[in-house]
Amino acid sequence: MRRVAAQARAEVTMTLRRGESVLLALGIPVLLLVFFSLVDVVPTGTEDRVDFLAPGILALAVMSTAMVALGIATGFERQYLVLKRLGSTPLRRGELLAAKTLAVVAVEAVQVAVLVPVALTLGWRAHGSAPLALAAVALATVGFAGLGMLMAGTLRAEVTLAAANGLYLVLLLLGGMVVPVTRLPGALRAVARALPAAALSDALHGALAASASVPGRSWAVLAAWALAAPVAAAFTFRWE
Amino acid sequence: MAAIEVRDLVVSYGDTTAIGGISFSGQAGEVLTLLGPNGAGKTTTVETLEGYRRPTAGQVRVLGLDPVGDRRSLMPKIGVMLQRGGIYPSMGPYEALRLFAAYYDHPEDADVLLARVHLQDVARTPWRRLSGGEQQRLSLALALVGRPKVAFLDEPTAGVDPEGRMAIRQVVRELRDAGACVVLTTHELEEAERLADDIVILDRGHVVARGTPSQLMSSGGGDEIRFGAPPAMDCKALAVAVGAAVIEERSGEYVVEAAATPAMVAAVTAWLAEHDLPLADLRAGRQTLEDVFLRLTGQPGAAAAERRAPNRGRREVGR
Structure with a gap:
């Protein structure tokens, strides 16, 4: 436990120290939330734009931390032989993964603590079920982290950097986070629905609506990614 | 029991044989130097002892343990200095030493280690802004955090200025005098001559000579x-x-x-x-x-x- 706690603390400290991580984790989500809530350019289909945007931006925040930040940081740790060096300390691989998980959860908690008040200030009427939303976030975090680690463990760090940012942009556009998936053309909509981003934002839109119900399809897609991505990462990960 | 033992070790990568059947051992309280030109197989040998590679044939033992199979019981007892890298670029020496200290049950104090490798003045400078010699000294200090019984130092003085070399040699001697077995590699004869109690000369994956410096020279x-x-x-x-x-x-x-x-x-x-x-x-x-x-x-x-x-x-x- 001592090793996991120390490692998790170090991981969080390093994340908060990187300017680009803070921008990705807080700056961009807050900016998108505020801008698109105040400016009527996105056809959200809800009476108050923020009611659509708040759950979508929370989904974006989860994706940026669990996939993009984790993948890029781990990719560079592999390139700098940090992961290799840790391999000859008493810190076990499982402990390292546990620490990284805790660090991701801690950053997500900070994101929620910042984004929810901003959304409420913008007039978001939060209702629905927090436990349902948390369950969706947990499942999505596992899937996104698997994708991040899959890139970090197989690609060069610079390629991971580019790929993770590219994927971030694609999933932002196709993920129902800012633009509703229903606004996408038919074929693209089908692709989008199979991706973890849209599944998470659908789940959060459902969980945080008055009806507090998450479509079964969202659970299925989130669960599939939560299983497939970490397994693929575990089988392909190269530590040095 | 020998601190380290290498018996008929063969390491192959695909069709290439990096180590072609070597044997040697090292004792507690001695500096064992693997000397050889680049590509002789020094790093491969050391990394097999550290558990990073599995022997293709033969076996290695560190403190009587198998570095791969007995990883959990062995890692708390050894210290490793990789040839390069291995440290979070945004971390300063003090922070890195404190983090590594948390991995061990009875770690060496971070301030004591900083003083031993003369890094007090840059204790909070991120790794990426340290000079090459400072980075090497931090890497050495991190190998000592767990008070190792066996320390593996891969090219510890490479790219280090003369002052830094003196500091590193002093640390190696102290480690040996405290009863540890220090295994270090170098392609520089002067380092071997100055530090080694025992030298194994490797060339193209084979041991070509073995002995104390004076035995080899005579x-x-x-x-x-x-x-x-x-x-x-x-x-x-x-x-x-x-x-x-x-x-x-x-x-x-x-x-x-x-x-x-x-x-x-x-x-x-x-x-x-x-x-x-x-x-x-x-x-x-x-x-x-x-x-x-x-x-x-x-x-x-x-x-x-x-x-x-x-x-x-x-x-x-x-x-």
Whole structure:
């Protein structure tokens, strides 16, 4: 436990120290939330734009931390032989993964603590079920982290950097986070629905609506990614 | 029990055999140096001992444990310094030492370690902004955090300035005196000569020599006088003049097979003077580690060029 706690603390400290991580984790989500809530350019289909945007931006925040930040940081740790060096300390691989998980959860908690008040200030009427939303976030975090680690463990760090940012942009556009998936053309909509981003934002839109119900399809897609991505990462990960 | 034991180790990568069946052991309280040119297999050997690679054949034991199979019980007892990298770039020395200390049950104090490697002044400077020598010293300090019984240091002095080297050598000696087995690799003869209690010379994946520095330097070479002079000199004429066999070992490098008596040295230099031949340097008595290395591997050590300069701690006549 001592090793996991120390490692998790170090991981969080390093994340908060990187300017680009803070921008990705807080700056961009807050900016998108505020801008698109105040400016009527996105056809959200809800009476108050923020009611659509708040759950979508929370989904974006989860994706940026669990996939993009984790993948890029781990990719560079592999390139700098940090992961290799840790391999000859008493810190076990499982402990390292546990620490990284805790660090991701801690950053997500900070994101929620910042984004929810901003959304409420913008007039978001939060209702629905927090436990349902948390369950969706947990499942999505596992899937996104698997994708991040899959890139970090197989690609060069610079390629991971580019790929993770590219994927971030694609999933932002196709993920129902800012633009509703229903606004996408038919074929693209089908692709989008199979991706973890849209599944998470659908789940959060459902969980945080008055009806507090998450479509079964969202659970299925989130669960599939939560299983497939970490397994693929575990089988392909190269530590040095 | 030997602190480290390598028995008939073979390591292959695909079709390439990096290590072709080597054996040696190291004891507690000694500095064992793996010496060899680049590509000799030093890092592969050390990384097998550290558990990063599995032997293709043969076996290695560290403190009686299998580095791969007994990883959990072994890792708390060893310290590792990789040839490069291994540290979070945004972390300063103090923070890195504190983090590593949390991995061990009875860690060395971070401030004590900072002082030992002379990094107090840059304790909070991120790794990426440290000089090469400072990075190496931090890497060394991190290898010591867990008070290791066996420390593996891969090229610890590479790219380090003379002052930093002195600090690193001092730390290595302290570690040995505290009873640890220190395994270090180098391709620099001077490092091996200064630090090693025992040397294993590796070349192309094989052990070509093994012994203490003085054993290695006295093996094979009896009494002789070596000197540098213009190439293609008339060795036969000199041999007749001094009454001993003379050979040109390499171009411009001569060996007189006779004891280095003052009379013999005088006879050789007199003959050269008579023929107006410049004398580059003259060394009498035992061969140097460099001579051994060169004879065994056919390659000069990395520091060979510097070492041709004067002041090598042996009798020399220069001009």
